[in-house]
Amino acid sequence: MPYATIGGVKLSYQVRGAGPPLVLLQGQANDHRWWDPVRADFAAAYTTVTFDYRGTGHSDKPDEPYTTRGFALDVLAVLDELGVRRAHVYGTSMGGRVAQWLAAGHPERVGALVLGCSSPGGAHGFERGNDVRRSLAQPDRAAAGRALLELMYTPAWLATHPGPHRTVGDPDMPAYARRRHLAASAGHDSWDALPAITAPTLVVHGTDDVLNPAANAPLLAGRIPNARLRMVKGARHAYFEEFRKVASPLVLEFLAGSA
Template sequence: MRRAITRDGAAVAYQTAGRGTPLLLLAGQANTHHWWDGVREDFEDGYRTITLDWLGTGASDKPDRPYSTRGFAADAVAVLDDLGVERAHVYGTSMGGRVAQWLAADHPERVGALVLGCTSPGGAHGVERDNTVRRSLAQPDREAARRALLDLMYTPAWTATHPGPQQTLGDPELPGFARRRHLAASAGHDAWDALPGITAPTLVIHGTDDRFNPAANAPLLAERIRGAALHLVNGARHAYFEEFRALASPAVLTFLDGEVTG
């Protein structure tokens, strides 16, 4: 565990494992690097994986100020700088995929290949979750809301055989103000105008049954980013990368390996 200092003086905790070409893994909203625990080792034979705890989570500082996906992208650059990594492949999922869009758009020289998982362009062009999903997550009964989130992340067949604890349901130590700041950052994301300027080879990957971040966002991203490839994981919900690991990780590795050797 090391800590990088951002432009405004906040400390971002980050972690590395494996060896080879740097691969920056960006987690979902209100989550720490533990989001990747179930699949990180899939990438460690050929890649030096780099993860971080977003501001407000884990071992990072928790300033009570507005957060943004574009600001989180700048924080990721601070991590790369602290490591002395000039260029890395980037795999972002959920809110991490929104951050990855800005990373590739604002810092093209720092991004090799780009993978955008279960994410959205945001703004007026993004497809939002429906009101039924919104209500299920906003109910005052915290345990009921947690069960609703679990159902959006995984299929019942998975949860029946994987009792957890699941690492994708948010940082359990997250302060209330940070949870609200993360929600606002993700909701405020709008990279639509920047997407055509992304030059990194891009793979968009999404579960077909994702209602948390609707799968209709995947073709929007793939069509908006020049030359992007689209891969849909049939039957997968939001946490496709974990439950459908046997399909998703090889698809991502095939794409990344092709960019390394190509």
């Protein structure tokens, strides 16, 4: 199993497909399997690069503070290990937050940028409502898990797709690593850095996403120079999976036009 190393931390990475490099960045507390349901859509045209965030999958799990900016440096370590100087980047959820730092701080390393179901965070970002927070924090863990699934997917989808669902967290993560991921995502604030992004940028979001409120999409698109905005009607947080037939072609068309 291949690894990149940064500061003594080993990061497991995965490469699939052929063509120009495309980095796929998953959501909070998830490993690379987040992308399993749709990865083939992109691996047909691109060399897709994923990695397990520190704290997840086969990567090391140091019990120390994590940040979205730090995760961006981890991405660079993986690209350096692969000898990739420039890549397209598609980040969803917390992965979109990581991608923001990557594009703003290291513009020479990013070709085109896609930010899915993401947020600028901080004082300017729209936070999920207290009702959503309560549903995820309820002491009945089975009920909390069901609540998370219903924030990711519509009831109609869940009725015909019983799982396993790769988007609801790495089940093998230690509890401390989950807390570290939560803190990293909650501490994200890229507002001041967003105007520095020069990569062609597409912002994608589900219209019915309340886990990361859909109002964040126009905020990002308005803050990043010349960014395009596309809303996926009826989609919740995991728009890229449930609405794959809409979302994947949308992203692929954008990437092809940005080459």
